[in-house]
Amino acid sequence: MDAYTNIHQLHHLIETKTAAKLPGPYKVGVDLGTADIVLVVIDSKGTPVAGSMRWASVVKDGLVVDFRGATTIVEELKSEVEKLLGVTLDKGATAIPPGTLGRNAAACGHVIAGAGLEPICQVDEPVAAAKALNIEHGIVVDIGGGTTGIAVLKNGNLVFTADEPTGGTHISLVLAGAYSIPFEEAEILKRNEKQHQKIISVIFPVIEKMATVVKKMLIGHEEYNNYPVYVVGGTAYLQNFEREFSKAFGREVHVPPHPLLVTPLGIAMFG
């Protein structure tokens, strides 16, 4: 299956709460995000077999802040997919924003271990996304809830990563301020496609700022100027995101289908 077919398949499995009838052994990936937690199971060829996700606030800007809450959610997601598959999952991979070090980096592993998954690998989030997209040469920008990370791949090898604390959470904060509403209400407003037209004047400047942040990360790396750029992460769901980001970035960028699921799928590939 090609990369985009895999992403569509994963989306279908999560939406329908079903499992694909494919034999094991399976690989497991857990994405502990600022806005949501996603658990993905794939077969040995990388085809999605099952997945489950939950909106959560247990991570802030890439750092686990509610260890117990995170562990409980991973336990629940694991149990859901185990029921669908009829097997017990015992190992998994996790990911962190580039540059996360020490105890903060170790925390993700402890969370999945607490949920009964032996942590076997921890990758940088945009590197996982690049794996899911099967990129040989290219730049992956992962705009999550709290962080924006990039990975530059040359001949399939990682040559550069960077990360900044900006993401969808900041768009919601700006919306909350502009409309004088609570953050949670701003999140709901932002994720409602029917409301996007109403909020574009508020969110476009934030998208522009994000593109500027990514552009700055690439200063001094002009040799990658002709590499294709892929933007993943939940923020890329926003209407006309691709067009507005491209305009501010000064180059055309591509948003794959279901951009929120790309990194979780890639993490499972390292599982």
Ligand code: ATP
């Ligand atoms: P991080 O990697 O920064 O820790 P994360 O893994 O939670 O965060 P993602 O799951 O890629 O990040 O994306 C979450 C962000 O995407 C949140 O800010 C959320 O509000 C936003 N988002 C999700 N769905 C939509 C949507 N349909 N429209 C707009 N924004 C969305």
